[in-house]
Amino acid sequence: MFTGIVQGVATIEEALAQPGLTTFRVRFPAENLDAVTIGASVALNGTCLTxxxxxxxxxxxxxxxxxxxxxxxGDLKPGDKVNFERAARIGDEIGGHLLSGHIHTTATIVEIERPENNCTLHFEVPQAWARYIFPKGYIAINGASLTIGDVLGNRFNVHLIPETLRATIFSAARVGDRVNIEIDSQTQTIVDTLARLGYDRPAG
Structure with missing residues (x-):
């Protein structure tokens, strides 16, 4: 389980493709490796890996x-940067929202606004997942717990403060980049339950 509070940025040192899998060698800040054990869970760009x-x-x-x-x-190559978060422990502060580290889909950055001391990223998701995206709702993008801004069809935006840009890879975001999306589990449960009761939300 993760909190969506990105702990830092790591660097892909090697991506070795083998039959059926890819092995990543990832360099972390030394201060974030305290008490790491084999078998531990770490989220890279929101994806839970062992x-x-x-x-x-x-x-x-x-x-x-x-x-x-x-x-x-699968797009990562040596030199690329990724957001990381080590698995939450009992007693940790949940500053974002609970995440499983299981990615639902990907989205594409379609527009970036950078007014002074602010950054707004606009995303497009596959139509089928738009039903779970609501203004002011939670979403995890590359492992970062964020609040959804405006929603129009299968497009939505998020507003990032300077601290989020400093602590994540979003400062280097470009139009056309793909990102990992984990939908808020509670939102998904409510929407799916209502759909089974006949109160379906249109996907568009």
Whole structure:
């Protein structure tokens, strides 16, 4: 389980493609590796992965074909930066909202506004997932818990403060970039329950 509060930015050192999976060697800030154990869960751009090995300041992860298909991890190459969060522990402050680290879909950045001391990112999601996106609702984008701004059809935006830009990879975002999306589980449950009762929300 994760909180959606990104703990820092890590660097992809190597992405080794093998039959059925890709092994990533990822370099982390040394201060974020305290008490890491083999088998621990770490979210990279919101995707829950399992630590398979540690070498100095690098952790190794295996991503299966299905994970690569459903997320943006298959696009990663050496030198790329990723948001990371280590799994939450009992007693940790939940500053964002609870996340599973299981990605539902991806979205594409279609517009970026950068007024002074602000940044607004506009996204487009597949039509089928628009039903779960509401103004002022929660969403996780590349593992960061964010509040949805405006929604129009299958497009929505989020407003980022300077601290979010400093602590994540969003400061380097470009139009056309793909991002991982995890829909808020409570929102999904409510929408699906209402749909089963005949109160379906149009997908458009």
């Amino acid at each position: 630590v398979t090995r540690q070498q100095d300041d690098c952790l190794f992860f295996d991503a299966m074909q299905e994970t690569l298909r459903l997320t943006t991890l």
